[in-house]
Amino acid sequence: MAVIDVPQVLQIMVKNGAADVFMYTGAKISMKTPKGFAQLGEPLGPGDAERAIREILTDEKLKHFEERGEVDFSLSYSGIGRFRGNAFRQRGEASLVLRHINTDVPNIEGLGMPKVLEQLVMQRNGLILVVGATGSGKSTTLAAMIDFRNANAGGHILTLEDPIEYMHLHKKS
Known part of the structure; x- marks a missing residue:
């Protein structure tokens, strides 16, 4: 069981000029950077992405995710930036994609x-x-x-x- 520190991942994302970050069960966290894809840490296990999703979604957005299996949302972290996100289910597991928004x-x-x-x-x-x-x-x-x-x-x-x-x-x- 990996604990995903979403703000830390987003700091790394911004520092490396990445446009998107992807979190899927069975794969390492990956980022789309100007130089190609970069990966972080170990492959995510079952439930890892779901825990990260539950940590960052508001109650309203979490309810939407639970009812429909997907949700679009935005995040903002002081000193890091604004992000657009999509949480969804694939192959029975939660997945997460975040995109950095230039302010x-x-x-x-x-x-x-x-x-x-x-x-x-x-x-x-x-x-x-x-x-x-x-x-x-x-x-x-x-x-x-x-x-x-x-x-x-x-x-x-x-x-x-x-x-x-x-x-x-x-x-x-």
């Missing part, structure tokens, strides 16, 4: 996105769909678009997110 809201220009996005986000009506595979930059693109609108026009901005990734400061909206 700096990006800008459209810095992302190398076309200027037309600035025009689109300033429209009063319409629907904009941002689609793509996991890790393709959907949330980052949307955060940049929201930040541009927030900086350049008054009004209300409402996002429907679970979990919330980027915390936007009050500017003009």
Whole structure:
């Protein structure tokens, strides 16, 4: 039985510039870093990931996990950072994936996105769909678009997110 110190794992993750950390029964904790995958410690035994999940989830999110076998959530550790997580069951065991969320809201220009996005986000009506595979930059693109609108026009901005990734400061909206 391994005891997973989640904050310590996340500190290592951030220090190594890892985007994701994976915890599965029968495998070592692994991290997706810019240099490839890195592994920590010994393979996790039955129940190890579940204990870590129970340690970090709120009562509400834990109930959701127990009822549905999966849950999306966010975590924040002072001095470490913000993280988006997904806990789920596979092959009868709990598993956990955590992604580091950059707290700096990006800008459209810095992302190398076309200027037309600035025009689109300033429209009063319409629907904009941002689609793509996991890790393709959907949330980052949307955060940049929201930040541009927030900086350049008054009004209300409402996002429907679970979990919330980027915390936007009050500017003009």
